[in-house]
Amino acid sequence: MVAPKKNSEARIRARNEAKILKAAVDLFSRKGFDGTRIAEISQASGLPKANVYYYFETKEAIYATLIERLLAGWDRALDHIDPSREPEDALRDYIRAKMDYSRQNLVDSRFFANEMLRGGRFLSRKQKKHMQNITKEKAAVIDGWIKAGKLAPIDPNHLFMTIWASTQFYADFATVAAVTLCKSRLTARDYEDAYDNIVTLILNGCLKPASK
Amino acid sequence: MVAPKKNSEARIRARNEAKILKAAVDLFSRKGFDGTRIAEISQASGLPKANVYYYFETKEAIYATLIERLLAGWDRALDHIDPSREPEDALRDYIRAKMDYSRQNLVDSRFFANEMLRGGRFLSRKQKKHMQNITKEKAAVIDGWIKAGKLAPIDPNHLFMTIWASTQFYADFATVAAVTLCKSRLTARDYEDAYDNIVTLILNGCLKPASK
């Protein structure tokens, strides 16, 4: 109707791909890869099915794009684990960052969980290696803190996993959390309580020398 | 060919239903409800499709049966949380029990995770209420320990959830765990390490009065 006047270059493509990916990640996160129908993605994104296929070759292509996008964010939160900081602050901030992320990106968090539940078969060797390297690097920082006597001697990898597990829990298993807390939905307050609890447990657990 | 001589009552039914459920829980745990095809269940169980339908009305019926079975085990592990015990022992045993369960019942654990990721839509109001009551009851035990000065003042619900999250992590997200630990698969030793780590964190974190 109205002719778009100025700069628009590849804007249409960008906008529509975004629409599709947004609809797709939501569906994939709830129904998994096999359980998600392209027709659903098409409907949820408001684009006709044939148009979805105009932008993405196959369902796999959509999924792979999402995986790629997700992994790009994997390292970001780990930036908090910085050797020049005090472990208490660094860990506190890291837990906060992880918690905030999974809360504000509920859908992405669940999408990731879904893919992992399925065995991470969409992760390329390269992507796995990447996750591994980042983690290894940060584990070294933790080890540094331990050697400096600032942290109890704890396995950094398991420490990380405990943090990941407990922070993601509230996003991925919100149903369990809601039932447990006798609520119909989790509030900001609940997330705050969860955060306090995790920080208390983890910091108390590893800041002072463990008595084994 | 050979006539079965003695007692067999409803054994055929029991055996075949078991076959179907076993195949189904495995598939559901990996592909979710929508992603699992009855033909797959039929193939995996070794029974022709029409025979599967002889034992179960619909796909939903199979799924619901599994949910039911799973929930029956929800409370069992919580038995360890017994007011007459010392919190340290009780928590240690509970963590161990949870960990062992999810490890030995990989598939069930993932099935449960899958259902929760999907929002727990297959859980009836009654089943949710049940989970809630059991948890509430055990939370009261924790509160008792806190009042008795045996435990730091921590929210029991969040304590439970942290335990659930961290113990299930290794089963549900074995892929992440394997990548993190640079292994192709988790060994018994890895689980042991994980257990030690969780116990250390949680017990250190809540046994002594928290310094907040």
Add this chain to the structure above:
DNA sequence: CAAAAACCTGACCAAAGCGTCAGTTTTTTC
């Protein structure tokens, strides 16, 4: 051992699924 009950199954649907395509409309380019 015969009738009844339980169990089994190949073949068959209608609906839904993924992906295609030929042709139209809109936007961009020069």
Add this chain to the structure above:
DNA sequence: GAAAAAACTGACGCTTTGGTCAGGTTTTTG
């Protein structure tokens, strides 16, 4: 402002899917 490029789409084809069914076989029962 016309040709080229990009975006769009209804309708279609072929496969898979959940579920049915009519009739068969095996087991149990009395």
